[in-house]
Amino acid sequence: MIKYILGIESSCDDTSVAVVSSKMEVLSQRTVSQTSVHKLFGGVIPEIAARNHIAWIIPAIESALVDSGKNKDDISAIAVTNFPGLIGSLLVGVCAAKGLSIGWNKPLIAVNHLDAHISSAFLLKDRKPGLPYLALVVSGGHTSLIEVNENGKIVLGETMDDAAGEAYDKVSKMAGLGYPGGPVIDKLASTGDKSRYKLPYLLKNNNKYADEIVFSFSGIKSAVKRVLDEGNADMPSLMASFQDRIVELIERKMRLAMSMKDYKAIVVSGGVSANSAVRAMSQKLSGEKKIELFIPELKYCQDNGAMVAAAAFDDLEKGKFTPVDFDVSPTVRTKR
Numbered sequence: 001m002i003k004y005i006l007g008i009e010s011s012c013d014d015t016s017v018a019v020v021s022s023k024m025e026v027l028s029q030r031t032v033s034q035t036s037v038h039k040l041f042g043g044v045i046p047e048i049a050a051r052n053h054i055a056w057i058i059p060a061i062e063s064a065l066v067d068s069g070k071n072k073d074d075i076s077a078i079a080v081t082n083f084p085g086l087i088g089s090l091l092v093g094v095c096a097a098k099g100l101s102i103g104w105n106k107p108l109i110a111v112n113h114l115d116a117h118i119s120s121a122f123l124l125k126d127r128k129p130g131l132p133y134l135a136l137v138v139s140g141g142h143t144s145l146i147e148v149n150e151n152g153k154i155v156l157g158e159t160m161d162d163a164a165g166e167a168y169d170k171v172s173k174m175a176g177l178g179y180p181g182g183p184v185i186d187k188l189a190s191t192g193d194k195s196r197y198k199l200p201y202l203l204k205n206n207n208k209y210a211d212e213i214v215f216s217f218s219g220i221k222s223a224v225k226r227v228l229d230e231g232n233a234d235m236p237s238l239m240a241s242f243q244d245r246i247v248e249l250i251e252r253k254m255r256l257a258m259s260m261k262d263y264k265a266i267v268v269s270g271g272v273s274a275n276s277a278v279r280a281m282s283q284k285l286s287g288e289k290k291i292e293l294f295i296p297e298l299k300y301c302q303d304n305g306a307m308v309a310a311a312a313f314d315d316l317e318k319g320k321f322t323p324v325d326f327d328v329s330p331t332v333r334t335k336r
Helices: 035-041 046-068 087-104 113-120 164-174 181-189 218-230 235-260 276-289 305-318
Strands: 004-009 015-021 026-032 077-083 108-112 133-138 143-149 152-158 265-269 292-294
Touching: 004 046, 004 087, 004 305, 015 046, 015 305, 026 046, 026 305, 035 046, 046 087, 077 087, 077 113, 077 305, 087 108, 108 113, 108 305, 113 133, 113 143, 113 265, 113 305, 133 235, 143 235, 152 235, 164 181, 164 218, 164 235, 181 235, 181 276, 218 235, 235 276, 265 276, 276 292
Parallel strands: 004 077, 077 108, 133 265, 265 292
Antiparallel strands: 004 015, 015 026, 133 143, 143 152
16 A cells, blocks of 8 residues: 655755655655855854744645645654754744644654654665765765665764854855855866865875774865965866865765675765765775665755655555654754
């Protein structure tokens, strides 16, 4: 019997609601982006994000349900992101989900935002990777390598400072390229010469973290700023060099993780998984290792309700529901 989950995502600045089937088919998705609003400030303003979620969450839910061709009686459960993220934004989605749960008499499933990003790679696919597999979640708020095995998930390593996507946004702002930085830098880099600027490799050689599964992107921002301060920078080449160092570090840490254990697949997800260089690197790595690569379609790389619903099906099948008094959290909880 096919089941349906209504997924709600509001962890940052996108209000997104989707209806997904147990076959990983996305019946509908309504996403309201706030990019044009936050672009004025060069980044997300938490209070503004929360206020806009309040305005859009109910219309998005209503539209997603109508577009899906299903009604509340067809929905098996309501899934919602409750951590990590911006507290105010999370609360809007969670309060809406709790209200629907009570009003519709449907079970709730609280979803870890990182788990949701991993599940985005399985949307519109009729299979999942064999266990264990290595998952990279790379976005504006996270850069994490996670092992998924028979017993659950193990966070192998995370960033010590900025996430990769955050570094893109900050470098773009320094260079006057606008917000969000990822797409504009990726486009510029495609026409530049990455060898023109000798930006430093990150966490390499004598660095004490060279042999650990950990990320750091603060140093590359400083290096780019020094070039910008000199003036007359060849922007496409500078951005190409910047992007090359970001992707090189991600690839190196993925290879380090894979040298320690045999994985059956690679999963790459999160907003930065839409980056052309990250996608090319992932495809090269999976080809070398002769293991399958799972990566989302471009429209599911950014935060979306479909990935939240997809992440909840395992709990639905197990009857593992969340009590209505659950809370939100701004950070990743240690127990996965």
